[in-house]
Amino acid sequence: MLGNWNILNNYDSVVNRRIWLLWKKGIDLSPCHSNDQSITVKCLTNTTTFFITAIYGSNSGSHRRSIWQHVRDLDSMYGSFPWILGGDFNTYLHYKESSDFNLLGLYSSYDMLDFQEVVQDLSLQDHPFFGPTFSWINKQKDNYLARKLDRVLINPPWTSLFQDSFVEFLAPGHSDHNMALQPIQGNPMQKLFLKLKRLKPSLKKLNKNNYSEISTRVRLKKIELETVKIYTLNGQNSIAEELKIQKELISLEESEYMFLKQKTKVRCIKERDKCTKLFHSTIASKFKRDIIRVLTNNEGKRLDSFDDMANEIIDYFKNQLGTSDPNVLPVDSALLKNLLHFSLPIETATELTKIVTAEEIKEALFSQGFFKGQRGIRQGDPLSLTLFLLAMNILSKIRNLVVAKGNLESIVGVTSILNHLYTLSGLNLNVSKTEFFTVGISARTLDSIKSATGFKQEFFPVRYLGVPLVTRKLTETDCIPLLNNIKARLHH
Structure with missing residues (x-):
């Protein structure tokens, strides 16, 4: 019947077989002391050693005093180890642990005083528990009486080592005493479950008081x-x-x-x-909650059909990515070859001119999702700097074909080169942001340049990237603002 369990009792100490102690086989537990009112065992785990004392106090107050002396003796031997004592003490500690305390008032019997003295002297305390306060009931309808005769006590080393341990007092069942359940260790999920179980009565009370x-x-x-x-x-x-x-x-x-x-x-x-x-x-x-039912476009028109809203959303994101410029023409490779005077090795040329598959394009940098960019890469793309340098290299080569002089013909030649670059690359000159500086040019020529180009005339001195630009040799005075900025950065 008890094939998977070990059993220990105090039959040798008492004739009426008062205490049984059972534990599963495989647990390292060994007996230490046994008498008519208690059994003490030693338990070894992988990390620590602790002691357990099971108590069944005598119904006689005078006879019960021997257990208090025995507990003191146990404390002198094992008090430095974690120690837990539990069972039916057949007496209670405080006057409120009896259902008739309203009638008796601040009452303490000799039995209670003996119990209190042992607990105080040995620094024992009640193990944290949940469940009913009273653990015993006389089950008499006319003379109802309930008391806390069953309890679990622990010493300070137990409190320090087993900080998450707890005791649950269960329903009494067929007995007139409550069963005390004390898991020593458990997995995190079990601990969470038991904590929630302890919280359940408080939540039920909160629900009843506030939401019933x-x-x-x-x-x-x-x-x-x-x-x-x-x-x-x-x-x-x-x-x-x-x-x-x-x-x-x-x-x-x-x-x-x-x-x-x-x-x-x-x-x-x-x-x-x-x-x-x-x-x-x-x-x-x-x-239904997430459906967009109405949109208003930039013209203030209300769009309430799904087709109109879909077209508006698609047009909005297409405009965000830009539109293609019809003035930008395909680049003539012969023109670039003549400008750069550069030829590739045959194997490199073959690699660069081979047919690119749709799958390669999809996996490369040019894949931009549903909305395709119409004007090249976006601002901030890592390739933008490289592509800009390539475009400026082409501009420099074209610029060398024109002789720059301080007259209208030279200016028109330069603007035509910039317009040609626009057709090749899409980089267009912004006239409203373009300024020109002159030295030694007549007023008549200046008027003709401004009239033909729309450029705004500015005057020296001016600073470009922090460096002063002047028509003469730079002096120390011209560079003072730049030097002050450098000193400020160094001292920052």
């Missing part, structure tokens, strides 16, 4: 408020009473809202993954 029949209470409070409003209008009540009840109604309505919201969440968690009607209803509700 909440909808009915809200309805009754509304009726009360309507009645008080009538009394206020008739001059029978002050406005303060009406405001007080209105505040109470608002508080009840907020509680009702939170209660119903939480109830909906619980129901959703329970049923949403079962393909139930609630699940499909929740999905449909979310779908």
